[in-house]
Amino acid sequence: GTWMPPSNPMNAVVLPTWGAWVEEATEGRVTVRIEHDLGNPAAYYDLVEDGVINAGWSFHGYLPGRFTLPMAVEQPGMGVNAEAASAALWQVHETHFAKANEYEGLELLALITHGPGQLHTREPINSLRDLRNKRIRIGGGVQSALGERMEVTAVAAPGPRVYEMLQQGVIDGVFMPAQEQRSLRLDEVAPNLTLFPGGLYLGSFAMFIDPEFMEQLEPRDADAIRSVSGLKLSAMAGKEWDQADIDGIAYAREKGVNVIELDENHPMVQEFNQLIQGMDDAWVASVQRAGVDAAAALADLRRLALEYAEQN
Amino acid sequence: MSFVAWLKAHYDEKGPIRWLAFLLELIAAVMLMVLMLITCVDVVGRYVFNKPLPGSIELTEIGMAILIFAAMPVVTWRGGHIVVDLLDRYLSTFVVKCLSLLSAIVISGSFYYLGHRIYQLGERSIRRGEVTEFLGISSGYIVQYIAIMSWATALGMITYGVYRIFFQDKSN
């Protein structure tokens, strides 16, 4: 089961590719059929757990409070692309997070992040102070904390309504990955795209499968599915989200969007780095799951991500 | 007019059920006012004070759930759901009453079994610590409220709703 428009990288590439992998690994005994729009995105966890669909994906942020650990990857300061972040998150999940059993009732297939969240605005932004009291659409989670620190007027709204709200001027800007320039046609309503190196934050989500379904399969087929999932699937999916961002930026440039790429030394980036001081500690403090050393996990996550980024 | 007289004029339910109907509808009425106020405060706050009402969307969502399921038992036992009564004039009153009884059983059954599953979903959600985005309210409690009101609706329909079909239906 899936959701989001067909052009989304998950639907266009990731799921079909994974489906082909699964078919190949199980020699055609298991096939993947994609079914669209079965309920609201947050419901996909339940739909898989209760066997309505065999597998699905959803954002962690849609069930606040349940998935606290993977939020580590969403905190600002990762400084890598989605591929590296996804791969590192999967590894850290296996070493640190799995024992907290946040995915109770589900078997995890992959942990994925979208590309770095960037700033799309109606007016050009020259300093973070320009954002003060501007109405910014906030998607929740880490974005809320960022919005608070930037002193913006936070407006909550579902993703598909963003285009309309920007066009009307109900909001002045939005935090989203660069690919949305293309998929949400933000170029038409938010012609200023400010790119921070490594982005403002990341958004994370999970792909998961029904454990009862896995039990019904022959063990060799279940293992075959596992062999084409996990780290391999996470990295592949992350890579596709990165590609979508690259396409999104190219598309924005082509449409005449004012794309500003900031480098590490730009005053606004310095300003941002100042602003996010302490967010790591706040996250560590917010996570109290038994047996998980959150600070060590976060350090490992960052280290693994940088290593991955260097090797690829 | 005294309050009791007003109550009698407004609710044709019997005895204590009259009070129950009033109480449930009072909750629904208050929630409706609250829904209206949430939006107004949020929009005015956004423009006049640069400070929208925090969590206005989730408050609206919770308010909707409370409103709808507070009024659900009363609407249901009064037989207020939309029916196509095309054939009514060709059927005898007795047949119509029997069909209404059948519907009443199906309706209470649906609410009972669904309520059961909804309650379990709520329990699961509380156990896993799921909360709302901005205000951190445990979303499972709202789900369980829906489940409990579903059971109340099922109970109300199979007892008083059925009684009404046979002894109090004014349309026949």
Place this chain on the structure above:
Amino acid sequence: MSVILIGFVVLLLLIIVVRMPIAFAMGLVGFFGFAVMMGLSWDNWDTFRWTGPMSMAANRVVSTVQNYSLSVIPLFILMGNLVMRSGLSQELYQASNAFLGHKKGGLAMATVVACGGFSAISGSSLATSATMSKVAMPSMRKYGYSDSLATATIAAGGSLGILIPPSVILVVYGLLTETSIRELFAAGFIPGFIAILFYLGAVQYVVWRNPSAGPAGDRTPWRERLIALRGVLGVLALFVIVMGGIYLGIFTPTEAAGIGAGGAFVIALMRKSLTWSSLFDTLTDTARTSVMLLVVVIGALIFSDFINRAGLPDILLSFVNSLDVQPIVVILVIVGIYLILGMVFESLSMMLLTIPIFYPLVAALGYDLVWFGIVVVIAIEISLITPPVGMNVFVLSAVLRDVKTSTIFKGVGPFWVADILRLLLIIFVVQISLFLPTLLYR
């Protein structure tokens, strides 16, 4: 495919013969249909994993009653009900009467115009006809209008409530098809205006054929006409706030419902037309209507889960492709289906039942979904006055206990013809509905 057919047959039997409430019939068929799609059969009744369909249905209940966008249903209804309480509808009628009442059939024409005006602040057709019947019927009776003309005018005029924005039906259509709600609202304007003109024509036709059906009323002097216009100001102000706020981007269409209700509440307070008791009545009345509508939404969603799982939209699309006919023929067939279904179904259930099936097809044929939304709403308007189940007609006969449904249906004829002509006009001249959305938003 056979499962879908059986599902539809059982559904119709439950609704029409067993007279089970529509919402529960749809939910029941949807639930068991979905279970069958998941592998339920006669012999695995006890071993079947029921949690699947149960969770699916439970999720629909839980998430629908907590759906932010659906909060417009109670709030737009509340706005209309509050406006009704504050007597604005009465003044709206008096104002249009002052200008039109002295003509032959003038009171009926005034009713049409007042219905159009009231539609601009009411989200539902039933509320519009219920309100106007209380306001316009007494004076039409006083001047000796025939019952059939008087009531048919109100029933037809009331159907404008869902076409002229704001409209609950258009909001639900927008949610189902992910179409812009403010574009839908903008698209409803001109067709609504044309509807008023066509209904005026229908009234004139009736009094031309039978002058005694609608004698002329008293002429109002110009000075009093202008004074009467003042009564329109409240309605106008509310309409400007709601639609202007959406247009200028001050608030979203979802928020507009809350603001509109708030505005109507302030007007009602200023005119001192609320007592604690009447406020309570207005609120509980709104709550009951909202419950009825949301339950239907939930039932329809569970039912559409079943048809989607069964693959009906795809089957339909490939069937239509295999026919190799002009796309417009497909549209006309769909509209025909609406007119037939309209004989039996109530407006919202009909839309919820059909839109998930038809809109992927219409989009695949390359039609604009905003335009299709208006076409569907007009088809639904027609169903509101089509016998044997015309909800507007039923509302009228419930309010006016001494008028028979058959009398109203008899009078509806010319209005029904006017509606069909308008529907064809909107179908073939796409610009009528798309002009404003294109101008304002595209």
